[in-house]
Amino acid sequence: xxxxxxxxxxxxxxxxxxxxxxxxxxxxxxxxxxxxxxxxxxxxxxxxxxxxxxxxxxxxxxxxxxxxxxxxxxxxxxxxxxxxxxxxxxxxxxxxxxxxxxxxxxxxxxxxxxxxxxxxxxxxxxxxxxxxxxxxxxxxxxxxxxxxxxxxxxxxxxxxxxxxxxxxxxxxxxxxxxxxxxxxxxxxxxxxxxxxxxxxxxxxxxxxxxxxxxxxxxxxxxxxxxxxxxxxxxxxxxxxxxxxxxxxxxxxxxxxxxxxxxxxxxxxxxxxxxxxxxxxxxxxxxxxxxxxxxxxxxxxxxxxxxxxxxxxxxxxxxxxxxxxxxxxxxxxxxxxxxxxxxxxxxxxxxxxxxxxxxxxxxxxxxxxxxxxxxxxxxxxxxxxxxxxxxxxxxxxxxxxxxxxxxxxxxxxxxxxxxxxxxxxxxxxxxxxxxxxxxxxxxxxxxxxxxxxxxxxxxxxxxxxxxxxxxxxxxxxxxxxxxxxxxxxxxxxxxxxxxxxxxxxxxxxxxxxxxxxxxxxxxxxxxxxxxxxxxxxxxxxxxxxxxxxxxxxxxxxxxxxxxxxxxxxxxxxxxxxxxxxxxxxxxxxxxxxxxxxxxxxxxxxxxxxxxxxxxxxxxxxxxxxxxxxxxxxxxxxxxx
RNA sequence: GCUGCCGUGGCUCAGCAGGUAGAGCAACGCACUCGUAAUGCGUAGGUCACCAGUUCAAUUCUGGUCGGUAGCUCCA
Numbered sequence: 001x002x003x004x005x006x007x008x009x010x011x012x013x014x015x016x017x018x019x020x021x022x023x024x025x026x027x028x029x030x031x032x033x034x035x036x037x038x039x040x041x042x043x044x045x046x047x048x049x050x051x052x053x054x055x056x057x058x059x060x061x062x063x064x065x066x067x068x069x070x071x072x073x074x075x076x077x078x079x080x081x082x083x084x085x086x087x088x089x090x091x092x093x094x095x096x097x098x099x100x101x102x103x104x105x106x107x108x109x110x111x112x113x114x115x116x117x118x119x120x121x122x123x124x125x126x127x128x129x130x131x132x133x134x135x136x137x138x139x140x141x142x143x144x145x146x147x148x149x150x151x152x153x154x155x156x157x158x159x160x161x162x163x164x165x166x167x168x169x170x171x172x173x174x175x176x177x178x179x180x181x182x183x184x185x186x187x188x189x190x191x192x193x194x195x196x197x198x199x200x201x202x203x204x205x206x207x208x209x210x211x212x213x214x215x216x217x218x219x220x221x222x223x224x225x226x227x228x229x230x231x232x233x234x235x236x237x238x239x240x241x242x243x244x245x246x247x248x249x250x251x252x253x254x255x256x257x258x259x260x261x262x263x264x265x266x267x268x269x270x271x272x273x274x275x276x277x278x279x280x281x282x283x284x285x286x287x288x289x290x291x292x293x294x295x296x297x298x299x300x301x302x303x304x305x306x307x308x309x310x311x312x313x314x315x316x317x318x319x320x321x322x323x324x325x326x327x328x329x330x331x332x333x334x335x336x337x338x339x340x341x342x343x344x345x346x347x348x349x350x351x352x353x354x355x356x357x358x359x360x361x362x363x364x365x366x367x368x369x370x371x372x373x374x375x376x377x378x379x380x381x382x383x384x385x386x387x388x389x390x391x392x393x394x395x396x397x398x399x400x401x402x403x404x405x406x407x408x409x410x411x412x413x414x415x416x417x418x419x420x421x422x423x424x425x426x427x428x429x430x431x432x433x434x435x436x437x438x439x440x441x442x443x444x445x446x447x448x449x450x451x452x453x454x455x456x457x458x459x460x461x462x463x464x465x466x467x468x469x470x471x472x473x474x475x476x477x478x479x480x481x482x483x484x485x486x487x488x489x490x491x492x493x494x495x496x497x498x499x500x501x502x503x504x505x506x507x508x509x510x511x512x513x514x515x516x517x518x519x520x521x522x523x524x525x526x527x528x529x530x531x532x533x534x535x536x537x538x539x540x541x542x543x544x545x546x547x548x549x550x551x552x553x554x555x556x557x558x559x560x561x562x563x564x565x566x567x568x569x570x571x572x573x574x575x576x577x578x579x580x581x582x583x584x585x586x587x588x589x590x591x592x593x594x595x596x597x598x599x600x601x602x603x604x605x606x607x608x609x610x611x612x613x614x615x616x617x618x619x620x621x622x623x624x625x626x627x628x629x630x631x632x633x634x635x636x637x638x639x
Numbered sequence: 640g641c642u643g644c645c646g647u648g649g650c651u652c653a654g655c656a657g658g659u660a661g662a663g664c665a666a667c668g669c670a671c672u673c674g675u676a677a678u679g680c681g682u683a684g685g686u687c688a689c690c691a692g693u694u695c696a697a698u699u700c701u702g703g704u705c706g707g708u709a710g711c712u713c714c715a
Contacts, residue, residue, distance in 0.1 A: 103710095111642095111643080112643090113643090113644090114644085199643095199709060199710075200643070200644095200709090200710085201642070201643065201644095201709055201710030201711070202641070202642030202643060202709095202710065202711060203642085203710065203711045203712095204641080204642090207711070207712070208712080209640075209641065209711075209712050209713090213641065213642050213711075214642095214711095215642085215643085216642095216710070216711080218709095218710080248650075249650085255706095255707090256706095257688075257705070257706050257707090260705090260706065260707090307715090308715065311715065312715060315714090315715085331715060333715090362714080362715080364713075364714070365640050365641095365712075365713060365714090366640070366706090367640065367641070367642095367710090367711080367712080367713090368712085368713060368714070369707090370708090374714075458715055459715070460715080477714085482715090509715095543675090545672080545673065545674055546672040546673055546674095547672065548672065573670095573671080573672075573673095574673090574677090574678085575671095575672090575673055575674095575677080575678060576673065576674055576675060577673090577674085577675065577676060577677070577678095578676080578677050578678080579675090579676095580675050580676055581675095581676035581677055582676085582677085583676090584675095584676055585676080591675080593674070593675060595673090595674060596674090597674085605674080605675080607675060612675070613674095613675055
């Protein structure tokens with residue numbers, strides 16, 4: 001979370017008329033401001049907003065975040081109470097609210113199954129009907145421990161024992177059910193009327209895989225049945241755009257048992273991937289990058305030198321060749337270092353920006369794999385920037401702007417996180433402090449709001465991560481900017497400075513798409529498979545009314561191909577309605593229907609996937625429209 | 640990797656209280672030659688993920704392996 005000092009309270013009226021008392025802190029002298037909390041009508045809420053270039057704050061979203069937290073947290077207590085009523089021997093662990101609902105971790109020998117949900121739900125509904133009041137009370141530490149020991153709740157006892165000696169320990173009581181809890185809570189159990197338990201899964205006590213695995217029951221509640229219906233509807237809609245489902249249906253990629261985590265790209269998927277790379281190369285060339293390529297496999301010595309062997313050898317693929325160990329690269333940086341070392345560098349050449357579309361392999365845990373989002377072989381749009389210390393801030397800003405521009409092309413929203421020094425870091429503290437403060441300063445000068453993840457940095461340096469939002473509210477790390485003082489040292493990189501002496505350059509690792517596979521997965525979901533015209537694997541489908549017009553259709557196809565438009569033709573002996581239906585399901589942006597009328601008038605009847613039939617025009621006319629969309633990379637997805 | 644659930648033709652799924660399987664879509668063939676989201680008829684396609692065990696008999700029961708999946712853990 002953002003660390004705040006000196007909160008400044010003010011009343012602000014937003015464009016939509018919402019009045020809110022907000023706590024605002026300027027995190028630098030510039031424009032960067034961050035709203036961390038606000039209250040509205042006496043309720044604590046969360047706000048999301050954007051700072052415009054003129055310094056005015058534009059209201060984006062009003063979300064009763066805290067209110068939902070309380071609502072769902074109380075719901076989790078109701079869940080726990082219901083479970084204790086049915087299985088009195090269940091031991092309670094923790095039960096917080098989450099972004100969408102809540103869960104409760106319990107230790108119970110009986111294995112819960114989906115069929116138990118109905119029983120638990122109806123018990124919860126009973127508790128809601130009883131409208132039990134939630135009463136808060138406090139106990140000194142020792143008494144609190146004794147209290148929970150008597151209740152035979154070992155997990156609660158452990159939690160209390162971890163609290164400081166002088167801590168005031170609070171409990172919440174509803175009817176005969178009492179739970180250790182800091183609160184706050186609803187006044188009574190009567191509000192969460194619409195209840196749905198969602199799933200059950202294993203979870204380690206305190207998130208540590210060495211601890212016992214508990215049963216975690218997920219649920220969600222609402223005040224009104226209609227809200228629950230809407231939520232379920234939303235989940236179902238989101239499932240329809242799951243990239244794994246669409247990837248199969250639209251023949252973009254597939255997975256095989258022969259290569260778990262190694263995606264196969266089909267012709268249509270590759271069209272999109274290539275289009276992304278084409279865009280990427282344009283952007284990077286303009287930004288002064290050069291492109292290189294380094295080997296897929298390099299000697300183990302190199303990975304020992306880089307420090308990756310020590311940190312990640314269990315996740316690296318290795319192979320023995322001529323009695324020597326080789327590692328399939330899990331990262332591109334050592335290769336990049338070697339390219340740098342291949343020649344002498346002057347301070348005048350800096351910054352040097354060497355980009356690489358690098359295929360990397362990492363042996364991720366089997367349980368972590370998830371479609372294209374988490375794979376074992378992926379393509380990074382990597383780049384290493386070598387520079388002078390005084391260039392750091394500007395270069396970080398350049399990269400952040402480049403990433404921002406690229407994401408905007410796709411209409412993505414994102415948030416930024418800054419990850420700082422981990423426990424198993426390399427190098428000395430002084431360099432780390434400098435690296436972290438450079439990243440912070442760059443972010444602040446850019447006016448970007450960010451979250452700090454203490455101790456979450458890479459072993460060689462702190463990093464700024466860009467997280468994209470997907471269609472069901474999850475976020476995925478894509479872009480990253482990592483500052484690195486270590487690799488240049490380990491690989492003994494040098495440049496000749498103005499003083500004629502040799503110096504050590506500073507390096508940035510960065511990716512914009514991150515993993516092209518992951519980015520592609522998010523794209524599929526973002527557009528629900530209906531890609532903007534410039535990205536569509538098939539941009540036009542020519543549909544002859546009957547096979548009498550196949551020749552004319554072929555002529556139209558050739559005309560479009562001459563313009564480099566991706567075009568397919570459907571000459572099957574099917575009815576036009578059927579051909580249109582299939583082209584619609586393939587989400588092709590343009591369908592050209594051709595029959596007698598068109599063949600005679602040398603034209604095509606254009607159908608857009610969203611608008612339907614838009615009338616007849618010449619091939620040249622419609623081609624110009626399409627070519628312009630491709631050229632400007634217009635986001636014309638109907639999503 | 641851990642826990643739960645799942646694994647039947649290319650896809651979506653049905654079936655089997657144990658007697659070696661069925662539908663729709665897709666594919667292929669024939670007829671129809673059609674004007675903006677599914678023309679009709681026919682054909683072919685599966686050692687029911689894999690390996691053991693129980694049994695006269697296993698796709699069905701049991702165990703293991705592999706893979707998928709929801710979470711947990713991890714994510715350079």
